Amino acid sequence: MLLDLTAVHCATLRPRPPFNLTATVHKPSHFPAPIEQFEGPSARHGARYWRSLLWRARPLGLCLEDAGVIDDPEVALTLFAPAGLSISECERIVREIRWRFDMDVDLAPFERDCGADPLLAPVLKRWRGMRVGASGSLHEMLIVYVLLQNATVRRTVQMMRALLQRFGTPVRFDGRSLYASWPPQELAGECEDELRRLKVGYRARVLRHLSETFASGDVDEEALRAMSNEEAKRELLKLYGIGPASVWYLLFEVLHRYDALDYVSPWEQRIYSRLLFDAELVPTERIIDETKRRWGRWRMLAAHYLFEDLFWRRREEPVPWLEELIRL
DNA sequence: CATCAGGGCCCTG
């Protein structure tokens, strides 16, 4: 059952500067899952990140190592596979990785437009070169967003683990043991009862629907990337179990729409109330207006900088009001 | 012990 993967391809990536690998691959606000692993820099290595991939329904491994600096970035990429991969296949995967971690976008206009904002300036300095990204495919990310619904972090973590143990593939590469996620076909035939036994609750129905939709090839991720925000939103809302909160995450993380902040969920509402107004609870409309006023079309990216910075700070010293909200 | 809300969404009226 355990799949050993060996290194089959290496490449040196040069993302568009400024680029911060650590802040891009590792988001301290995200819940931990045994599909990825991050390690800060050591004497022998730059910061490293491992992640399982599912490529054409086959489990692969990925390692990214920081081999440069913010203004002259270099990333050493290694691909791991059960057998050899063709050169063209490797190139396609590398292109996909570049996309997922948003490596080619020019951040200069963002820095120019928002750099003077007193709230953002210190944070922008600390995390300069951070990108938004989603390390998984659209299908993988949708599952994550569904597991986040109506659940606390602890429960989300449990559900994710249960699904990976039941439907995922344990893989080992580069001395790391992770799970690779499952192709939609794997779950499509599964009856809901089987899923319910994994204690995902009403999400069983959602997961079944999503799997069937993806397995039948009704979702074109490439096409979504090319759509306008409104078009993409309309398409994504057609997916069963996907509503405004999930679409909000999707537009930003998966489709990299830096302006995708027209909705705020209750949990984030409390956090942005503190960050922007130093108040406990401010109406979402006011939050959105304020971000528009400050950052315009960069508002979600800017908000993301503040958000992640808060969670980095939390590591050094607990933020009392935040601890209450997280309830691990 | 019971009751309830939670990092939503669907469906009904």
Next chain:
DNA sequence: CAGGGCCCTGAT
């Protein structure tokens, strides 16, 4: 457009 139901879990 409002509001009940949905699963499970931990808090009260």
